[in-house]
Amino acid sequence: MCGGIRIVIAAEQTEGVPAENWLPVNRGDYDLDIIMRLYAPDLERFRTWTPPKARIID
Numbered sequence: 001m002c003g004g005i006r007i008v009i010a011a012e013q014t015e016g017v018p019a020e021n022w023l024p025v026n027r028g029d030y031d032l033d034i035i036m037r038l039y040a041p042d043l044e045r046f047r048t049w050t051p052p053k054a055r056i057i058d
Helices: none
Strands: 008-010 022-024
Parallel strands (some): 008 022
């Protein structure tokens, strides 16, 4: 793996998560669609790559 980034989607900023990695949302039970855009991907590596799964963390 070349590296990664953790994005937290939450009503309140989680301790230890930098502000630039936090996407604030209103508290509630919402259906969210998450879209990842890749700009100038390494096409050779992209053939065998699988996108990460979003997880709900309580």
